[in-house]
Amino acid sequence: MRDRLSFTRFLGLGIEASIPDGTTLWLFREKLAKAGLMDKLFERFGQHLEAKGYIARGGQMVDATIVPVPRQRNSRDENDQVKAGTTPRDWKKRPAKNRQKDKDARWTKKHGRSFFGYKNHVNADARYKLIRKYGVTDASVHDSQAFDDLLNKGNTSSEVYADSAYRSAETERKLKARGFRSRIHKRGHRNHPLSDAETKANTRKSKVRARIEHVFGAQENAPGGRLVRTIGIVRAKIKIGLQNLAYNIRRLVILERAAAA
Structure with missing residues (x-):
């Protein structure tokens, strides 16, 4: 400072x-x-954004990013016990060691690489690239499992953009029932590749959906990046929530400067 x-x-x-x-x-x-004030703090700033005229517009973009934490050097047996929701006996005997173990973070794989930590599930509006809703889970949770909780009826557009990991018949049905228009990417399957029309449609959707990557990129390039050094999901939710709030504050400054230029 x-x-x-x-x-x-x-x-x-x-x-x-x-x-x-x-x-x-x-x-x-x-x-x-x-x-338990992080959600209220984030919502309060969201109200401030709307009061300044930055209402969610242009559709909503949903995606998730992995938030790494320092890797735990556990044995396979210890990891199995943690996944089962139990604390290894050796950790119980050594309270100092137990306090340094993150029993909530999980492993996941992305593009063939292993990551340990949590996920930041985000809904950002396509017009201003401001985070409107978010959720935090361990890294093993599939992106689509947080989808329903992220949907935002406050956006002036009914369009919902997301990559193909979110697409399913059930998701399409739910979106239609709630009055949303799906702009989720389609994906080909074995012996059933995408048609030329579907490929072109995905390309059009990507031009909007790719804007959420700007959000994650800005967070990665901010001081400290996305790495979380706290222990446990309760503290991780606070740290990630503050990262999302800090992003929105920085984004507001950029939008205000552009409006004044």
């Missing part, structure tokens, strides 16, 4: 003011977690 005067001015701190240290910031996050 001392690196730039703009940081201290933004926080309302004077030159001689004491700067909150890492412990103070950690305690702030702990209080947010215990009070």
Whole structure:
């Protein structure tokens, strides 16, 4: 915070003011977690965005990104016990070790690579690229399992964009029943490749859907990236929620500057 005067001015701190240290910031996050206020804090800023005229427009884009945590050096037996919801006996005997073990994070594979951590499931509007809703799960949860909870009736457009991982007959039925228009990518199957028309339709959808990758890219390039160093899903939800909130704040600054230019 001392690196730039703009940081201290933004926080309302004077030159001689004491700067909150890492412990103070950690305690702030702990209080947010215990009070269960992260969702309310995010929603409150969402109301601020709408009050300034940044209403969700252009359709909604749904996607998920992996949020890594430091890898656990567990034995296969220990991992099996954690997945089963039990604590390995050796960890119980060593409380200090047990406190350092993340028993909520899970492994997953993407593009042939293994990742350990959580997932940030996001709904962003296509017009402003602002995050409107989000959810946090362990990394093993399939993207489509968080889909229903992310849908936002507040968007002025009924169109919903997502990649083919979200597509199923059940999802298409639910979207139609709730008044949404599916713009989810179609995928080919063995002996049933996509037609030329379907391929072209996917290309058109990609021009909109790809904008959500800008959201994740901005988070990755922000100080600290997406890595979460807390332990447990309760703290991970706070850290990821704050990352999403911080993204929206930075995005608002960009939108305001563009409007003033």
